[in-house]
Amino acid sequence: MDHLDQLEQQSVYILREAFRHFERLCMLWSIGKDSTVMLWLARKAFFGHVPFPLVHVDTSYKLPEMIAYRDKLAFEYKLQMIVGQNKQALEEGDTFPIKLGKNPSMGKEEQQQLRTACCGRLKSDALGATLHGTGTRRRMNLATGAYEVDPDREPYTGVIVGARADEEGSRSKERYFSPRDKNDNWDVGDQPPEFWNQFKTDFAPGTHVRVHPLLDWTELNIWEYIKREQIPTVSLYYDQGSGTRYRSLGCGPCQSPIKSASKNVDDIITELKSGALKNVAERSGRLQDGKHGLEELRRKGYM
Amino acid sequence: MGAPATKVAADRDQMNVVIVGHVDHGKSTVVGRLLADTGALPQGKLDAVRRECERTGKPFEYAFLLDALEDEQDQGITIDTARCFFKSATRDYIIIDAPGHIEFLKNMISGAARAEAAVLVIDAKEGVRENSRRHGYILAMLGIQQVVVCVNKMDLVGYDRAHFEGIEKEYRAFLESIGAVRPRQFIPISAIEGENLASRGKHSPWYAGPTLLEVLDGLPKAPSKVDQPLRMPVQAVYKFTKQGDDRRIIAGRVEAGRVKVGDKVVFSPSNKVSTIRSIEGFNTAPRTEIDAGWSTGFTLTEEIYITRGEVMSHVAKAPQVGTRLRVNMIWLGKKPFVSGRDYKLKLGTTALPVRIHKINKVIDASKPNSSGGELGSPERSVGGPGDPLSVPELTVGRHDVADVVLEARQPLAFDLTADCEATGRFVIVDEYDVAGGGIITEAVSDDLRDLRDEARTRDFHWVPGGVTAAERVARHGHRAALVMFVGKAGVGKHKLARAVEKALFAADRAAYMLDGTNVLLGVDNDLWVDGAKSELVRRFGEVVHLLLNAGLIVVSTTNVIGLADATAVQALIPDAPLVLVEIVDAGAGSTQPSDLLVSGDEPETEVVAKVMALLDARQITSV
Ligand SMILES: Nc1nc2c(ncn2[C@@H]2O[C@H](COP(=O)(O)OP(=O)(O)O)[C@@H](O)[C@H]2O)c(=O)[nH]1
Numbered sequence: 001m002d003h004l005d006q007l008e009q010q011s012v013y014i015l016r017e018a019f020r021h022f023e024r025l026c027m028l029w030s031i032g033k034d035s036t037v038m039l040w041l042a043r044k045a046f047f048g049h050v051p052f053p054l055v056h057v058d059t060s061y062k063l064p065e066m067i068a069y070r071d072k073l074a075f076e077y078k079l080q081m082i083v084g085q086n087k088q089a090l091e092e093g094d095t096f097p098i099k100l101g102k103n104p105s106m107g108k109e110e111q112q113q114l115r116t117a118c119c120g121r122l123k124s125d126a127l128g129a130t131l132h133g134t135g136t137r138r139r140m141n142l143a144t145g146a147y148e149v150d151p152d153r154e155p156y157t158g159v160i161v162g163a164r165a166d167e168e169g170s171r172s173k174e175r176y177f178s179p180r181d182k183n184d185n186w187d188v189g190d191q192p193p194e195f196w197n198q199f200k201t202d203f204a205p206g207t208h209v210r211v212h213p214l215l216d217w218t219e220l221n222i223w224e225y226i227k228r229e230q231i232p233t234v235s236l237y238y239d240q241g242s243g244t245r246y247r248s249l250g251c252g253p254c255q256s257p258i259k260s261a262s263k264n265v266d267d268i269i270t271e272l273k274s275g276a277l278k279n280v281a282e283r284s285g286r287l288q289d290g291k292h293g294l295e296e297l298r299r300k301g302y303m
Numbered sequence: 304m305g306a307p308a309t310k311v312a313a314d315r316d317q318m319n320v321v322i323v324g325h326v327d328h329g330k331s332t333v334v335g336r337l338l339a340d341t342g343a344l345p346q347g348k349l350d351a352v353r354r355e356c357e358r359t360g361k362p363f364e365y366a367f368l369l370d371a372l373e374d375e376q377d378q379g380i381t382i383d384t385a386r387c388f389f390k391s392a393t394r395d396y397i398i399i400d401a402p403g404h405i406e407f408l409k410n411m412i413s414g415a416a417r418a419e420a421a422v423l424v425i426d427a428k429e430g431v432r433e434n435s436r437r438h439g440y441i442l443a444m445l446g447i448q449q450v451v452v453c454v455n456k457m458d459l460v461g462y463d464r465a466h467f468e469g470i471e472k473e474y475r476a477f478l479e480s481i482g483a484v485r486p487r488q489f490i491p492i493s494a495i496e497g498e499n500l501a502s503r504g505k506h507s508p509w510y511a512g513p514t515l516l517e518v519l520d521g522l523p524k525a526p527s528k529v530d531q532p533l534r535m536p537v538q539a540v541y542k543f544t545k546q547g548d549d550r551r552i553i554a555g556r557v558e559a560g561r562v563k564v565g566d567k568v569v570f571s572p573s574n575k576v577s578t579i580r581s582i583e584g585f586n587t588a589p590r591t592e593i594d595a596g597w598s599t600g601f602t603l604t605e606e607i608y609i610t611r612g613e614v615m616s617h618v619a620k621a622p623q624v625g626t627r628l629r630v631n632m633i634w635l636g637k638k639p640f641v642s643g644r645d646y647k648l649k650l651g652t653t654a655l656p657v658r659i660h661k662i663n664k665v666i667d668a669s670k671p672n673s674s675g676g677e678l679g680s681p682e683r684s685v686g687g688p689g690d691p692l693s694v695p696e697l698t699v700g701r702h703d704v705a706d707v708v709l710e711a712r713q714p715l716a717f718d719l720t721a722d723c724e725a726t727g728r729f730v731i732v733d734e735y736d737v738a739g740g741g742i743i744t745e746a747v748s749d750d751l752r753d754l755r756d757e758a759r760t761r762d763f764h765w766v767p768g769g770v771t772a773a774e775r776v777a778r779h780g781h782r783a784a785l786v787m788f789v790g791k792a793g794v795g796k797h798k799l800a801r802a803v804e805k806a807l808f809a810a811d812r813a814a815y816m817l818d819g820t821n822v823l824l825g826v827d828n829d830l831w832v833d834g835a836k837s838e839l840v841r842r843f844g845e846v847v848h849l850l851l852n853a854g855l856i857v858v859s860t861t862n863v864i865g866l867a868d869a870t871a872v873q874a875l876i877p878d879a880p881l882v883l884v885e886i887v888d889a890g891a892g893s894t895q896p897s898d899l900l901v902s903g904d905e906p907e908t909e910v911v912a913k914v915m916a917l918l919d920a921r922q923i924t925s926v
Contacts, residue, residue: 001596005597009596012598013598016598019539044586047583048548049548051543175413191409193413193737194416195412195416195728195740196416198649198729198737198740200735202647202732202736204734229586
């Protein structure tokens with residue numbers, strides 16, 4: 001059993017525990033490489049099936065290719081695909097791109113603040129509303145491929161998230177099963193102990209638990225696994241001839257590609273192993289993070 | 304699940320190492336220094352932190368490097384188990400930096416429970432302190448076999464050899480006194496000066512041993528569990544019928560041993576026996592054999608009704624089954640662990656109510672070992688009636704380490720931790736949180752052990768007929784079960800039992816009423832009733848077992864067997880549900896836990912309806 005096998009087996013174990021203990025369970029799917037590997041692991045865990053809904057928050061600023069890829073896989077894998085969106089913020093024009101459009105000469109500092117606020121509304125708020133059932137959920141009709149309003153408004157109490165400990169400081173503090181309180185807050189300082197593989201599977205009404213099957217995976221592991229299992233990925237991760245590619249996928253206006261000529265999975269693995277990216281934070285192309293931006297977002301429910 | 308595509312996984316070894324010790328003894332500095340000296344830090348990071356310190360006028364600390372979170376820096380203590388990665392020439396390390404502050408003991412445990420090795424840091428100047436000892440206990444309790452002790456801040460004691468040796472002697476004696484594993488090595492280090500961490504220092508020429516990195520590189524990986532007896536706690540039984548998949552898959556992780564297609568396997572505690580038909584997986588090459596470490600799934604040749612929590616093993620080397628476990632444990636709950644109350648025990652994949660049967664010893668790890676004592680050692684005269692000083696302990700307080708006998712409400716399958724780790728350790732849940740955990744050191748016998756052993760031997764060697772239990776369930780449309788009416792003589796048991804039998808029969812169920820008197824008249828004819836109560840119960844249970852094996856719902860009543868004996872009967876029918884109906888005089892309360900409490904004056908039809916509903920709810924008649 002090699003290291004990838006070990007990671008895979010532990011993730012499968014965690015997914016099965018989550019499925020067992022949470023009647024209202026869902027998996028967040030950002031369409032990125034990590035959560036797509038996680039989706040694949042779910043198929044491993046449940047012998048080809050995915051017995052819980054996948055939730056995607058559509059900010060409306062995702063690159064069209066991501067949405068097309070999402071719908072293609074959802075249809076092929078027969079996923080219970082749920083999409084949420086903060087319609088109100090979009091209608092009110094309360095987003096970073098719209099505000100920047102109105103005031104193109106805006107200073108860097110202000111841009112940064114607006115970016116973080118935009119993430120808060122389009123992602124965290126939308127996600128919260130979708131998970132709690134207070135916002136509209138749209139569900140893919142697997143006969144037609146079209147999205148329809150989901151009559152189910154019950155809150156989800158178990159949420160599977162593809163966070164990795166190596167990604168960024170605050171994520172290394174997560175447990176496999178991390179509780180969140182009624183307001184989605186994460187009390188980093190007072191988390192229950194996690195002995196061996198006995199996770200926190202009991203929770204007070206109104207609270208929920210985030211499940212992290214990928215906690216021990218590194219960026220390199222993710223790519224090695226994508227290669228081994230031949231998992232389909234979005235082409236945005238690969239250089240299409242411009243000498244750049246995306247290392248982490250977010251919203252169009254708030255992400256920038258990195259300089260890299262990796263054209264396929266093998267190239268990326270070689271690149272990661274070479275250490276060429278060692279001094280660049282993985283999310284450095286994600287402009288909303290800023291100083292403490294991500295941690296602040298996470299405390300408030302961002303994944 | 305043999306790689307379907309090319310094998311690309313990192314072929315380097317990886318090891319999880321936890322770093323522990325009393326607060327401020329230098330853990331963060333050791334980790335920071337290791338990262339810096341092995342080139343694991345992002346370029347310029349160290350300088351940036353140094354500059355930031357200069358700017359703010361704070362002395363530079365390696366801990367700042369590790370502090371990813373704001374509030375952590377504000378408090379100046381590592382609050383959670385942070386992970387850092389570094390590489391040596393031979394393998395990749397994940398360092399789990401566990402906080403030393405007592406408030407964060409649960410974080411330390413979360414980190415340590417995942418580690419294969421531990422580095423324990425002791426401040427040379429301060430010497431062995433409260434958490435040096437407590438962490439020593441915990442490492443031993445968590446079963447961490449490889450421990451390295453670093454005596455840090457040697458620069459503060461002038462790299463004095465005698466000083467180092469004094470601490471080594473004291474700490475070795477402590478570990479020995481608690482029966483912990485012997486550390487691999489004691490190393491004199493200075494994290495600040497980088498002495499004997501990644502490279503040999505020049506200040507301690509008298510130390511001929513290896514550096515910390517050398518010791519770590521020399522630690523063997525934990526031996527594979529493949530050669531141990533097979534253990535697979537059942538995680539779930541899946542059937543994705545709606546998705547057009549007819550396989551009934553018994554899923555779980557093989558925690559120890561190996562198993563092949565065609566192997567006869569037994570599930571404990573139900574004693575059900577079947578044979579492996581196939582090993583299932585997704586996007587993997589088909590396989591006929593699987594071993595420890597794999598989260599997998601099986602189909603069985605004979606479909607048997609089993610549930611999560613059972614342990615699959617081979618017949619010859621099955622786990623123990625019982626209700627009483629002697630354990631070493633640590634308690635972390637905000638409220639103490641107290642006698643006379645139910646908690647939830649989670650062991651492997653099973654979860655069931657448990658309470659304290661007896662507290663043998665509570666160790667206050669904050670005191671030097673004079674008040675401690677070896678965990679798991681034979682009991683001393685603690686709490687003996689003749690000993691005025693020894694008051695029996697009634698609670699285990701927060702952060703206490705204790706030697707306790709737990710009693711589970713129902714029998715469960717387990718192993719001693721020395722025989723199998725995964726089925727030899729447990730946690731205890733108080734309300735919603737995991738509040739304690741520990742390892743099993745001894746199986747303590749209870750009154751029903753003999754009956755359970757009898758049932759196991761009988762079931763493991765049972766000669767099956769040509770019709771399987773699953774076929775009977777399919778034919779009858781229900782599972783076999785025992786519905787037992789108990790209550791004092793004359794309360795109306797017999798009448799109700801008959802009514803239930805008739806109702807079941809009318810609903811096309813294969814039901815049979817077994818009146819205890821009939822067993823007495825025949826099977827027990829050779830017994831002298833008063834003298835052999837336990838034998839009466841045993842024979843009654845065995846008769847019930849035969850009827851259950853025939854697929855019947857047995858409705859029974861007997862004045863010989865009271866509520867208290869029901870558990871004895873249950874010990875003989877571990878594979879079938881027992882529904883206990885207690886009948887009491889109008890207005891009287893229950894004497895013991897039962898599934899249904901009926902007042903003697905309740906209309907018969909209502910009682911029958913309640914029993915029928917209960918059989919449905921227990922999935923006996925609703926299959
Ligand atoms: N003189 C000296 N000070 C040290 C050494 N290692 C750590 N320290 C200091 O001891 C204090 C506590 O260290 P830290 O690593 O934060 O301890 P932790 O609480 O165990 O993580 C800090 O002020 C360090 O600078 C050492 O080898 N020599």
